[in-house]
Amino acid sequence: MKCERMREIAALVVSGDAAADQRREFEEHAAGCAACREEAEAIRAVREALEEIGAEEPEAVSCATVRARVMEEIAGRRRRAAWGWWAAAMAAGACAAVVVWMVTVRPAKVVPAARPAVARSVEAKAAQSVAPAMLRERPRRTRARRARAVQAQPMLVKLESEDPNVVIYWITSGTGD
Amino acid sequence: MSMAALEAIPDGDAERSGELMARAKRGDAAAFEELMRRYERMVLRTALRMLGGRREEAEDASQTVFLKMHGSLGRFREGEDVAPWLYRTTVNACRDAGRKARRRREVGLEPAAGARDGGVGPEAAAEKERLREIVREGLARLPEKERAAVVLRDVEGMETREVAGILGTTEATVRSQVRSGRRKIREFAERLLRKRT
Incomplete structure (x- = not known):
């Protein structure tokens, strides 16, 4: 029992890690115990071997391999980061170009579309069927209705930009909807 | 810091290390490479001992350590000794590598340490x-x-x-x-x- 405890201490005595009282206790015990002295010597030999292992240098080729791999990975990361910045800059530039284009475009002409023939004939028939008395009684209201009817016709809108090659057409209702 | 860590730095030039660190922080790849040269033996040696001399695993762990160092350059203060951080990161990287190797061995992909060396x-x-x-x-x-x-x-x-x-x-x-x-x-x-x- 005593020897087992002393062997535990021996593992620390060899490197000076044991407390002073433990060291003293071990030395007193080891003076009369060959097995514990042997244990301490064996542990000392292990420790020396560990120190010698520490003095061995890793192969230079391993160091060079690691260094090359690390530097390659760092360069790759930088390339990827640079590419990301470039792509982001391109995207931002494209967005800015679209915004500028939209701001500088101005509606140049609004060309009313020719009224379809069907609409004109319907209007003519309606005019014929209206009694002259009624026209006299409410002339302004009729003109307003007629104006609204004209406005309700589909209209062709032409949008011209500063670039003569860029012209946009669209059809809208006369009410502006 | 221990003698072993100091020996890892050629010329014992801490000032030069500080300068290299400052340049590396600014994105100087050559400075980082020189820093690596100063500590690579220390890191690789520790990794080899931790991983039972398995060279490929030790190289992988060392690579992980230096890439982490590169990613963490901003956290090092001016004149700070990076050796303790490197030791700690190496030990952790080796623990991770050891766990992965154990899993591979469990599924029969790799022989156990020692068995491969044939004694x-x-x-x-x-x-x-x-x-x-x-x-x-x-x-x-x-x-x-x-x-x-x-x-x-x-x-x-x-x-x-x-x-x-x-x-x-x-x-x-x-x-x-x-x-x-x-x-x-x-x-x-x-x-x-x-x-x-």
């Missing part, structure tokens, strides 16, 4: 070299925490206080781990030597 070649080796081989093998068989403590204390020659700081534990725990690790290696060596004779 020690005794005929030409001197007595001391034979003991070193056995100790190296015994070290590889230690539990992870004990191995880390023994590698830093005995192989790297650090003080117990420094080891405790790097491993994030107490000096008493380090002493206990070192004591247990040394005794296990000694018992392993004795068994092996007895078997051979």
Whole structure:
């Protein structure tokens, strides 16, 4: 029992890690115990071997391999980061170009579309069927209705930009909807 | 800092290291490469001891350590000694690598440590070299925490206080781990030597 405890201490005595009282206790015990002295010597030999292992240098080729791999990975990361910045800059530039284009475009002409023939004939028939008395009684209201009817016709809108090659057409209702 | 860590820096030029660190922080790849040269032996040696001499795994772990260092350049203060951080990161990287290797071994993808080396070649080796081989093998068989403590204390020659700081534990725990690790290696060596004779 005593020897087992002393062997535990021996593992620390060899490197000076044991407390002073433990060291003293071990030395007193080891003076009369060959097995514990042997244990301490064996542990000392292990420790020396560990120190010698520490003095061995890793192969230079391993160091060079690691260094090359690390530097390659760092360069790759930088390339990827640079590419990301470039792509982001391109995207931002494209967005800015679209915004500028939209701001500088101005509606140049609004060309009313020719009224379809069907609409004109319907209007003519309606005019014929209206009694002259009624026209006299409410002339302004009729003109307003007629104006609204004209406005309700589909209209062709032409949008011209500063670039003569860029012209946009669209059809809208006369009410502006 | 221990002698082992100081030896890792050629010329012992801490000022130069600080300058290299400042340049590396600004994105100077050549400066980072020179920093690596200063610490690569220390990192690789620790990784080799931690991983039982398995070179490929040690190289992978060292690569991980330096890439982490590159990613963490901003956290180092001016004039700060990076060696403790490197030791800590190396030990952690080796623990991760060891866990992965164990998983691979569990599914039968890799032979166990030692088995791959086919044992020690005794005929030409001197007595001391034979003991070193056995100790190296015994070290590889230690539990992870004990191995880390023994590698830093005995192989790297650090003080117990420094080891405790790097491993994030107490000096008493380090002493206990070192004591247990040394005794296990000694018992392993004795068994092996007895078997051979």
